[in-house]
Amino acid sequence: MNKRITSKELARLAGVSSATVSRAFPGATKLSEATRSHILSLAAQHSYQPNALARSLNNQRSGLVALVVNAIQNPTEAEQLQGLILQLQRMALMPIVLCCGGAEDRLQLMRLASIYQVDHVVVFSDLVTLDDAVEIFRTARPIIVSSEPLPHNRASHVTLEGAKAAAEIIDKVVADGRRHFAYLGGRSSSYIDKARRRWFADALARHGLGFATEGHGDFTYDSGYKEAVVMLRSRVDAVVCGNDVMAIGLRDAAVHLMGRKVPEDLAVIGQDGIQIAGWQSHDLTSLAIDQGAYVQAIAGLIEDQRQEDAAQRRVVIDCFARWGRTA
């Protein structure tokens, strides 16, 4: 195992002090161009790079970002995570990923991560409360994704607004003659979960309608499949689902297990607009998130936080209708 070369050794090789080596790297302050290039070429030759851990120790800035997610397997989170990580890489920040989904003790997990002095925390998971995140990560103010859009001086928010697009979808489905609506949500009491249901409920209310049937899944395919069996026993000709994956599960059960025709007998509407929803075998109508804008918003908030005294902000991202052939 080759040990890594240290700045002191490089200084000895270059015939300067370690302080001069240190000065050769970031902004190149107060240092003759000759020695600077000398040091840099020697550094390249011995493949020297400063130790980020030691640097962080007196910088008070680690360059680490904790991403608290539910489960990467979930396509919605996978797409968001992928986009954000690419963005962080461009900002020369390192993501540490925490999977709350399968963890026994989520708070313990976050404490374990907090000792790494992360500069920023992005909480995607709704299994973690804002207060816990703020309390545990003392070195950084969290950014909460899809939480309630209330001003909160201890965290920044990115949240979704889908009322308009939901109305657009409902209007079309009602115009098609559907009258018996169902909603398949999550069991979670998180803000965004309730907000999404409300967008559609409000849109229905304007037609004098409401959800006659309701179900609760856990955002997985299997839960959508299972809930379909229960919910479709009632008279239902349109189902709105809390995410795309449950919608696909529900549709599969309806079509393959219960012999319904989609969209003739049953309209199915998802949420998130994941790439898989666009696969031709699904071609799901969905209340879609603009993933690019979403990631840009998060990255922007992180950028804001880099000045010490920045106020905490909130950003609202508009959803749009993705039209498929299931509604």
Next chain:
Amino acid sequence: MNKRITSKELARLAGVSSATVSRAFPGATKLSEATRSHILSLAAQHSYQPNALARSLNNQRSGLVALVVNAIQNPTEAEQLQGLILQLQRMALMPIVLCCGGAEDRLQLMRLASIYQVDHVVVFSDLVTLDDAVEIFRTARPIIVSSEPLPHNRASHVTLEGAKAAAEIIDKVVADGRRHFAYLGGRSSSYIDKARRRWFADALARHGLGFATEGHGDFTYDSGYKEAVVMLRSRVDAVVCGNDVMAIGLRDAAVHLMGRKVPEDLAVIGQDGIQIAGWQSHDLTSLAIDQGAYVQAIAGLIEDQRQEDAAQRRVVIDCFARWGRTA
């Protein structure tokens, strides 16, 4: 922003030296039980936790693990990553995720991560060569996933063996009367890519058959969809795909665009056995990886590496046939 409490401050509060505070934490060596519990209760009260960065500085052990992946969006990698991260969390190790897929300069990205003194590196991506990984991450010996199973003293390997299961699948498909086979691989020249093709080619050879048609995608749905249009112009009644996602794309094009019936007109075989392949709307026959065993193997190699002078090992994981209704 609450600063984090330091060991020196806690020592002052407890009326001891910072050395004693340090001794109270890990193995509790040489320290009276009274002061130990006193310090621990005070630590809990002020929610003190040691700074991992400072600790790593003289420990020579950071607890960080770099996971070099292609793209999280890819369901195969997402499932493996999820499993491995959960396992790492149980081992109290922190994962840093690098996405090579969308990165302009992959080597630069790895260099950026290498300054964090990671203890271990797991390379899933085939966009990075073994030599580059070893060269850049001097502080850790990489574990290479799905690379060639040759002994290599600078890295450990986990690789797949699918010859037997591939033969099982091919035997069944040939018994069904198929004779005109095609293979849709990746453009990558990685070992595992070629090995997978070989498993099926060998199985076909035993029936005096071979791949009459070949295509090259990039492991995405879209590339499977597009290649279908080209490949299915030839006379083909069975296609083996390099992964499940391309298989689904190819099947969608065959069914919805070209009017083929699966499996009547065309057998479709995927690889990886991802969860999505099991969704009823796909129900893909696939050469599946035992994800549990795969993750356990990687975790085992990491555990091995924790003793300084451990030999580098390689582990072979057997694939199995997942039977769906596409073949």
Next chain:
DNA sequence: TCCAACAATGTAATCGTGTGCATTGACTTT
């Protein structure tokens, strides 16, 4: 009673970098 052994804790060095301050030397100004 005296010395040795040992447990408990403090002191100080260490890990690798970054940076304020002091020092040196060359160059400019009057």
Next chain:
DNA sequence: AAAGTCAATGCACACGATTACATTGTTGGA
């Protein structure tokens, strides 16, 4: 020519925790 200015660099300390070594106090045995 004397003095002031400024660029270039070294010195030393800080960041926060760990650990070898030194020190203290206590106890047990001869």
